[in-house]
Amino acid sequence: MSGEAPPVPAATASLDEAAVGAVLDDLHTFRHRYWAPALLGFIMLFDSWDSIAIAYVMPTLSAEWHLSPLVMGYIISAGYGGQFIGAVTLGMVAERLGRLPVFILATSVMCVLAIACAMATSYGQLFVLRAIQGVAIGGAMPVAITYVNELAPTRLRGRYFGLFQTLAISGFAVASLSSPIVVPHLGWRWMFGLGALPIVLLPLVWLTLPESPRWLARIGRLEQANRALTKLGGGPAAFTGGPASGAVTQKLNMNPLVLFKAPLTTRSIKITALWFLTMFTSFGLTTWVPSIYVKVFHIPVERALSIAAVTAVAIFLALATAGFMIDRFGRRPFAIGGLSITASTLLIFAAVQPETESVLVGLIMAGQIAMFYGAFLVWPLTAENYPTDVRALALGYGSSIGRGASMLTPIFVGFVLARGAPIAIVFGIFGLFALGAMLIWLLGTRETAGKPLDTI
Helix, strand or coil, rough: CCCCCCCCCCCHHHHHHHHHHHHHHCCCCCHHHHHHHHHHHHHHHHHHHHHHHHHHHHHHHHHHCCHHHHHHHHHHHHHHHHHHHHHHHHHHHHHHHHHHHHHHHHHHHHHHHHHHCCCCCCCCHHHHHHHHHHHHHHHHHHHHHHHHHHHHCCCHHHHHHHHHHHHHHHHHHHHHHHHHHHHHCCCCCHHHHHHHHHCCCCHHEEEECCCHHHHHHHHHHHHHHHHHHHHHCCCCCCCCCCCCCCCCCCCCCCCCHHHHHCCHHHHHHHHHHHHHHHHHHHHHHHHHHHHHHHCCCCCCHHHHHHHHHHHHHHHHHHHHHHHHHHHHHHHHHHHHHHHHHHHHHHHHHHHHHCCHHHHHHHHHHHHHHHHHHHHHHHHHHHHHHHHHHHHHHHHHHHHHHHHHHHHHHHHHHHHHCCCCCCCHHHHHHHHHHHHHHHHHHHHCCCCCCCCCHCCC
């Protein structure tokens, strides 16, 4: 399950991976179909909790520590800066050492540092701890998604991923629902500390789930791949050359620059732009809207958190529904439709600048909810556009671009607020970026629903 992976011939590896895929497509065990995506999804719920907790802590923390909007932006950005490093770095490590060891290590570090953040006593301490924790948060998610996509049966890959991702993203909703109770009654430190809970579930991952059999087949560990399939409840794969067919000849891809070599160049350019535009807008809305409600529109903190909670629940329900429909209707219609709604509502908000609370909240909520279709679907789009030997690397790279954009967003919004500039500038930029992402989906992507991973 761990240890440095030797390279194998590309043609042999592809055939062996296809053999694994055939077994996975025929598997109907509970451990494979439900337990694997549900367990990892529930653990990653706290990845999104840790990622977004700062948004619900910040209105109270900024008052307690007397933070300016720009300093608030720096603290929020610290976590995303760490995530930028962790996403691409741990993605490369997962290509060499395997998916599960890297996932378990990253999640363990994430949990320990959640407790450390809860004990922070100054802006400087929290800044450093959030940055270090961000490395683990940023690395855990792309590795988990790589693993889930490599286990998923072809025909139900969207639903399989949807189960995982809906649980993973529900951390935003759970944090939103919890914050009106936790922050006023227990204190902001508990919002950080509760992020350590998944550490008690990690032994279950090690005991009940195997290393990715696709990855094992790809690197020539065919006996281990068969043991992994057996652990999931399947039989041995029909490998082309028997247990010894994984001869050592092909160099592993560890450098992100390989993603920009033919034939991956064009798709990687599009993926880069898509991740940046999508996550700049998505995380900007998620992390700053509660503070904007309070600081710009003078909505009381408790009501602002309640509005955020309602929005998060609506996002959860929308994504849960989409997760069960994207195999039938495809990924592109949901992404294009959601990004179109986000662009329209935010650009209308920027142009009209409504003063009525119900109107401004309604427009922002609609933009936030629809935006999550784009943020949700950029993950499977990336996973399904790259072969197994660079899938974790590609997801880590894409996620790092998204985390980098997320790091810039708080600084951008904090700068605008600190200068007293119109908030319409912020929502106008978000709207234009959502429009750009929609055009990339519309003109530059292909539908990947129902296509076997080993044919990519």
